[in-house]
Amino acid sequence: MSRISLHVNGKTQVVDVDPDCPLLYVLRDDLTLNNPRFGCGLGQCGACTVIVDNHPVHSCKFAVGRAEGKQIVTLEGMGTPEQPHPLQTAFIEEQSFQCGYCLNGWVMAAKALLDENSDPSDEEICAAFSHLICRCGSHMRIFAAVRRAAGMMKERA
């Protein structure tokens, strides 16, 4: 076990964990940040996605020791009902999801995409999400929400 200092959603928190433990379990069980969710533990589905230093990573495969000193953003750090991130607004307006278990991965990956490319084409949107799974099949409205969010962010800029 070692004491590891994590910068999550703008706050610094110290946890006493095995540095080899995947970040997912530390976020969920030690910091009660529940939105990165376990989907496969294999880096194949994206339900556990968090952003580490501006890059989306699969927290189920990312050792917590590697996260020390880096800026971590989870869905909890995106926005609030009072001050929503445009993606949250867009996903709600498009009524994008069925069960929404996978939602965390799509929202975090969409944030990473739009932070890098504010005006993605339909092909770029599809390609940016090819590492994610939505088992219910909500893709059509997810894509619509990403396009809507991109438009909202452009208007704001």
Place this chain on the structure above:
Amino acid sequence: MARNPSLTRRQFIQGAGGLVVGFSLADAAVLPRLLASGSPGATAGVPSPDQLDSWLRIEPSGSVSVFTDKVDVGMGVETAFAQIIAEELDLTTTRVHVVMGDTSETPDQGGTGGSTAISLGARPLRNAAATARYLLLQMASHRLGAPVADLQVTDGVVHLASHPSGGVSYGDLVGSKELNAVLKVTGHGFSVNVASLAKPKDPKDYTIVGRPVPRVDLPPKLFGQFPFTCDVRVPGMLHGRVIRPPAVGATVEKVNEDSVRWIPGYVKTVSRGGFVGVVAQTEWAAIRAARALKVSWSGPAPVFPAQNDLYNYMSSAAPKSSRVITSEGDVSAALSRAAKTVDAVYRWPFQSHATMGSGCAVADVHPDGVTTVWTGIQKPHELRKGIAGWLRVPPDRVRVIWVEDAGSYGRPGYADVAADAVLLSQAVGRPVRVQWTRADMTAWGTKGPAYLCEFSGALDSGGTVTALNCVSRVFSGSEISAFANSAGNLLAAQLTGVPNTTGHDEYAGYGDQSVSYNFENVHSVSHVVAAFHPLASPLRTTHLRDPEGPAVSFSVESFIDELAAAAGADPIEFRVKHNTHPRVRAVLAAAAELAKWDHRPSPQKTSGDLAVGRGVALCTRHGTYVATIAEVEVDRRSGAIRVRRFVCAHDCGLIINPDGLRGVILANLVQSLSRAVKEEVIFDRHTVTSDDWHSYPVVRSTEVPGQIDIVLLDHPEIPSGGAGEPSTRPTAAAIANAVFDATGVRLREVPMTPARVKAALAAARA
């Protein structure tokens, strides 16, 4: 912790402050849902359906709580229920709180399934609400000194129609009392209903039902405030993982606990028969222990055939049982005098629920048998019976609390992971949370059954079908009953040797899970193939979304297309000719119009590397009618099928929420595309080898249709028929028919993978 079985439901809800779920109770959006989860460990009897207060309660604030066994598996049922209740009570939907799936809080409605949440499940809620409105108006009449006929309700305030500003609210009328009305109960399980003391509203007067009300669960989900099953945490909880046998029928010969004792946080290994699990203080310790544990297993003989021998096995094995689904006229005679006959065989593989969450549950089993289980299962009351039977305790010792999990699509392994948690909790005397791995779900979860179907059809010289013969062979979709109400239904129990006593033979074929056409002579028989292994098999079969519907309809709607082609007829006109049902004809016409259907026989056989075509398929299912048109391109070089566009016409009678319904249909079309072109459970002679998203692939973002257009045919005058599943049914046949139109090549086996398409194209050239 409070364990007072005499607590009333109201006290449960008020006394739930000690509940620990990994979410802040301060969040108002989540509060009702969490309060509904009650206090851990406490048990009570099942609310009686003959009490109005079991279904509905007016809170002092004037908001309304309704209690239902129907749960929302991600399709918006919670919102639809809120609309139905708000409509009857003249409230805004945000003032309706829907409490779902807690065996101590919600009357037994047989659980959720069969696309019946709205069609059957909402009936007692609607009648309870109409009764409550009647009683509230009586009370208001007394309070305001005015006859009921002079009263009106505006958002839960009863006032004189002539004085909209005064009046008295529902909350003031009821105070903290209960409504205390007794209702007449009819039916049981899915069909349980109560008689209303007053007539519910006429659908033509609806102002809330039929509107696109936004889903109530999506904002908390988007803002990260929504607890799923995996987020439940209770005091003193430990973490469990399971280790499955390497082969069907393998039992433990030796477990070397020394191999894991060194792991910090390790607590215990539990080994019984073929069941092995580990318990630890943390998830990471449980994962490490599950990986490191040295287990010696017995080496049983193989029980599965080779994968490529599956359909030969199904056609040659002696049927376990058989049933004639439909028989009219004389098929043999009609076939012998036909102008033209057509024969075809269709194949549909085992498929996996492969839920997005891999399965999670928390169980707290006390030495006296008092047990609480938190689970995402669709049928909490049924699991309660199953767990109680397994633990050999009276059912009132067991409380099952549903917490939404990832979309379940029937009976996935959720009941089984709950059983794992029960077994481990009982062994360690502490609450245990079990998180399954992806392999636990995909490889060892229940499966949708494989299906094989042979057709012969006869046409007369005028292109009319004169006979249809259908012989199907299928593994039972209820080998594992979707109602997990017996111990032997549960994998952990089966692994310890408990026999499966509640499975039954479920048949599948033309006339059952398909459209029935007006054929003069028809014979349809279904044979159930016995399971390869009676106990704890990873190919044990159960309900997967629209049980057997996509498989049967793939065969039937493909064969109808083959008959149409043989008759030289347009596929839509051919269906219309053989089906006079006005709602069938209406969905076909609506889909054709929206798709700008090009009326001509198939195939058109376009040339070039990308062949393009269109196909149609139909579904009728318990009062719902769907026509789906697929426009596809087939890459002759790679064999890949790409759906450019789906057009879906959908008639499910009264629509509660058109936007919610569109969302369900959009997702169903994509999921059923996935099942049609990607999904097949792979196995070797000993076990299932599809154990992750690579070995059990589903569609990804680059593979979804370019466009989906939906037309909803609303019939407020016809009761809702259910929409959860029907739109998954026609997809595979619509795609296969479109591929035939594009290439002239008929695909008769699902999944229609690039390799199969290429092989079929090559065979057609040879």
